[in-house]
Amino acid sequence: xxxxxxxxxxxxxxxxxxxxxxxxxxxxxxxxxxxxxxxxxxxxxxxxxxxxxxxxxxxxxxxxxxxxxxxxxxxxxxxxxxxxxxxxxxxxxxxxxxxxxxxxxxxxxxxxxxxxxxxxxxxxxxxxxxxxxxxxxxxxxxxxxxxxxxxxxxxxxxxxxxxxxxxxxxxxxxxxxxxxxxxxxxxxxxxxxxxxxxxxxxxxxxxxxxxxxxxxxxxxxxxxxxxxxxxxxxxxxxxxxxxxxxxxxxxxxxxxxxxxxxxxxxxxxxxxxxxxxxxxxxxxxxxxxxxxxxxxxxxxxxxxxxxxxxxxxxxxxxxxxxxxxxxxxxxxxxxxxxxxxxxxxxxxxxxxxxxxxxxxxxxxxxxxxxxxxxxxxxxxx
Amino acid sequence: xxxxxxxxxxxxxxxxxxxxxxxxxxxxxxxxxxxxxxxxxxxxxxxxxxxxxxxxxxxxxxxxxxxxxxxxxxxxxxxxxxxxxxxxxxxxxxxxxxxxxxxxxxxxxxxxxxxxxxxxxxxxxxxxxxxxxxxxxxxxxxxxxxxxxxxxxxxxxxxxxxxxxxxxxxxxxxxxxxxxxxxxxxxxxxxxxxxxxxxxxxxxxxxxxxxxxxxxxxxxxxxxxxxxxxxxxxxxxxxxxxxxxxxxxxxxxxxxxxxxxxxxxxxxxxxxxxxxxxxxxxxxxxxxxxxxxxxxxxxxxxxxxxxxxxxxxxxxxxxxxxxxxxxxxxxxxxxxxxxxxxxxxxxxxxxxxxxxxxxxxxxxxxxxxxxxxxxxxxxxx
Numbered sequence: 001x002x003x004x005x006x007x008x009x010x011x012x013x014x015x016x017x018x019x020x021x022x023x024x025x026x027x028x029x030x031x032x033x034x035x036x037x038x039x040x041x042x043x044x045x046x047x048x049x050x051x052x053x054x055x056x057x058x059x060x061x062x063x064x065x066x067x068x069x070x071x072x073x074x075x076x077x078x079x080x081x082x083x084x085x086x087x088x089x090x091x092x093x094x095x096x097x098x099x100x101x102x103x104x105x106x107x108x109x110x111x112x113x114x115x116x117x118x119x120x121x122x123x124x125x126x127x128x129x130x131x132x133x134x135x136x137x138x139x140x141x142x143x144x145x146x147x148x149x150x151x152x153x154x155x156x157x158x159x160x161x162x163x164x165x166x167x168x169x170x171x172x173x174x175x176x177x178x179x180x181x182x183x184x185x186x187x188x189x190x191x192x193x194x195x196x197x198x199x200x201x202x203x204x205x206x207x208x209x210x211x212x213x214x215x216x217x218x219x220x221x222x223x224x225x226x227x228x229x230x231x232x233x234x235x236x237x238x239x240x241x242x243x244x245x246x247x248x249x250x251x252x253x254x255x256x257x258x259x260x261x262x263x264x265x266x267x268x269x270x271x272x273x274x275x276x277x278x279x280x281x282x283x284x285x286x287x288x289x290x291x292x293x294x295x296x297x298x299x300x301x302x303x304x305x306x307x308x309x310x311x312x313x314x315x316x317x318x319x320x321x322x323x324x325x326x327x328x329x330x331x332x333x334x335x336x337x338x339x340x341x342x343x344x345x346x347x348x349x350x351x352x353x354x355x356x357x358x359x360x361x362x363x364x365x366x367x368x369x370x371x372x373x374x375x376x377x378x379x380x381x
Numbered sequence: 382x383x384x385x386x387x388x389x390x391x392x393x394x395x396x397x398x399x400x401x402x403x404x405x406x407x408x409x410x411x412x413x414x415x416x417x418x419x420x421x422x423x424x425x426x427x428x429x430x431x432x433x434x435x436x437x438x439x440x441x442x443x444x445x446x447x448x449x450x451x452x453x454x455x456x457x458x459x460x461x462x463x464x465x466x467x468x469x470x471x472x473x474x475x476x477x478x479x480x481x482x483x484x485x486x487x488x489x490x491x492x493x494x495x496x497x498x499x500x501x502x503x504x505x506x507x508x509x510x511x512x513x514x515x516x517x518x519x520x521x522x523x524x525x526x527x528x529x530x531x532x533x534x535x536x537x538x539x540x541x542x543x544x545x546x547x548x549x550x551x552x553x554x555x556x557x558x559x560x561x562x563x564x565x566x567x568x569x570x571x572x573x574x575x576x577x578x579x580x581x582x583x584x585x586x587x588x589x590x591x592x593x594x595x596x597x598x599x600x601x602x603x604x605x606x607x608x609x610x611x612x613x614x615x616x617x618x619x620x621x622x623x624x625x626x627x628x629x630x631x632x633x634x635x636x637x638x639x640x641x642x643x644x645x646x647x648x649x650x651x652x653x654x655x656x657x658x659x660x661x662x663x664x665x666x667x668x669x670x671x672x673x674x675x676x677x678x679x680x681x682x683x684x685x686x687x688x689x690x691x692x693x694x695x696x697x698x699x700x701x702x703x704x705x706x707x708x709x710x711x712x713x714x715x716x717x718x719x720x721x722x723x724x725x726x727x728x729x730x731x732x733x734x735x736x737x738x739x740x741x742x743x744x745x746x747x748x749x750x751x752x753x754x755x756x757x758x759x760x761x762x
Binding site for chain 1: 397
């Protein structure tokens with residue numbers, strides 16, 4: 001009868017009602033019934049992406065959508081600029097290099113803010129750069145990148161597309177594909193959309209479509225043109241994960257009922273602010289100077305074993321959180337605030353953190369973090 | 382309260398118990414609990430593939446696994462031999478050409494048998510051929526290819542790997558990866574394994590692994606080495622579709638309880654034989670001279686509208702079957718016998734076929750097809 005709480009930044013907690021909705025009989029994917037459903041969810045995704053462009057649904061993890069972006073807008077030996085602000089930025093570089101792209105990697109310290117003058121500087125010297133790759137939310141450091149400002153720069157280069165990975169960012173951090181001028185935007189099912197892992201989503205602007213016209217990199221399963229041609233007939237080129245589409249329908253309907261994207265963004269921001277204030281109130285530091293709202297990375301204080309701390313969240317309180325990756329393993333903990341989430345989740349995470357740190361010898365005033373969050377959460381939560 | 386029967390050759394009928402098993406809470410994919418489960422299902426898949434090689438689980442449709450096979454065993458300009466016995470054989474050719482492979486396509490009439498002397502002849506003239514691509518079960522024509530005999534030939538060429546797509550073949554038609562010498566074997570979740578679509582499976586022999594060592598085609602999401610390295614740690618390189626793994630666990634457990642692979646193969650063969658005898662008893666012809674057991678393609682008699690016939694299966698009897706693809710659209714119907722299937726499914730398909738054809742003006746003795754199948758099904762079904 002142990003009770004569990006999933007506060008990891010993805011796969012996030014999935015509502016039980018969504019899981020049951022996805023357990024409906026698997027109908028054939030080449031039927032009118034399924035096409036109707038597929039058309040409807042594909043179309044609803046546009047409002048989440050804040051775009052008029054089509055949004056394509058892939059059976060893959062988010063990395064598949066990242067590879068699709070690279071393989072469809074570039075050609076071999078093209079120049080590309082990658083902002084590597086953490087593990088997922090690093091992945092952009094790895095994918096580009098795999099395809100023989102001439103890749104410039106702008107490596108940031110994890111958690112530091114990106115200064116767009118770096119991009120201005122690079123592009124002024126490399127006006128033939130074909131693509132800029134970045135993240136809306138770099139999950140490894142819980143940092144956001146200034147997408148709107150970056151897009152203002154890439155807009156000045158008619159042959160340079162801006163590709164944004166919003167796997168952990170979408171529906172947690174504002175992104176406006178059309179208004180800001182993002183050319184390729186992609187996400188995954190297992191973050192703020194509240195689904196299990198198994199689907200990815202991707203959209204291409206007219207500028208990205210022009211880039212695709214000249215792209216000569218090999219692709220088949222992730223070939224943009226196949227998805228485009230099939231979506232015109234309300235279907236997908238390859239067998240769709242039918243039951244995940246039931247889950248997506250449930251999620252999109254629920255998001256709509258809650259008041260839509262902006263309501264959810266506000267709510268997530270409030271939770272993130274309360275959590276950040278709570279951890280700072282007990283003397284802890286955030287890893288990021290440009291924190292995202294979907295999750296928070298907290299620096300584990302000197303002398304405390306971060307791996308043990310993460311484990312005890314689970315063994316003593318049934319709470320799943322994430323630790324740090326690569327050189328931050330054992331140095332940070334990461335706690336989500338997105339998707340199927342409520343004010344009490346902020347509180348229980350802060351409270352467990354207070355109790356565990358207290359027990360591990362860190363000096364703090366019990367309840368102070370929680371009280372700080374309460375003040376920020378109570379007004380109409 | 383209309384009742385439905387899914388007799389399409391994939392996605393096949395999914396047991397309700399499996400759907401509920403997959404609706405359990407989505408745990409994090411980087412936990413000991415999930416790794417244990419992932420290790421166990423990955424290992425159980427070996428007995429289904431009849432191999433000692435590792436079997437990798439992909440979040441993709443079967444086509445993703447096909448692309449993985451091509452991209453991981455070949456290099457640009459390598460010679461490859463493709464047996465195109467239908468739509469899925471054709472797909473091998475398309476993928477190879479996408480990657481700049483020097484592809485020879487052996488095109489067969491749909492439903493005709495493959496003569497292995499064609500391969501002997503080709504390889505004797507092209508001993509530098511690096512791979513042979515084929516299907517265990519070509520779903521488009523419901524034909525099987527002689528994998529065992531093909532493997533005896535490729536075995537003589539130390540640098541030529543045999544790649545077999547068993548998406549609709551696995552667990553319906555015998556395939557013995559190790560005993561026969563298949564080098565890459567792949568399948569999908571939505572056929573005889575009874576899962577919804579969303580996962581693919583692939584295994585590489587030591588010979589295929591050597592081919593991978595020299596392969597220079599670009600790949601990231603489908604990079605064999607990443608899956609190999611991660612499975613050694615009981616995990617996958619990219620976020621796994623956690624709930625589909627619950628479904629797979631249920632399926633593998635049930636297959637085991639039923640007596641294992643060979644029991645299921647025998648059962649499927651009996652259903653296929655009864656169905657084939659039933660349709661022939663009412664004067665109909667099979668499309669294939671080398672029929673598979675997982676599904677049957679029946680030629681629609683002269684003067685009957687095959688598209689209407691398929692539609693009426695659904696509108697009048699709630700039965701989903703498949704029609705023909707490409708030039709066989711409206712000319713054949715395809716009915717499955719694999720996965721979550723029972724003798725009564727053979728009967729209801731034959732009975733609906735008798736009634737509909739009778740009604741559409743085709744001369745037949747009502748009940749004759751059913752009676753023929755009953756005789757073959759009754760002994761201990």
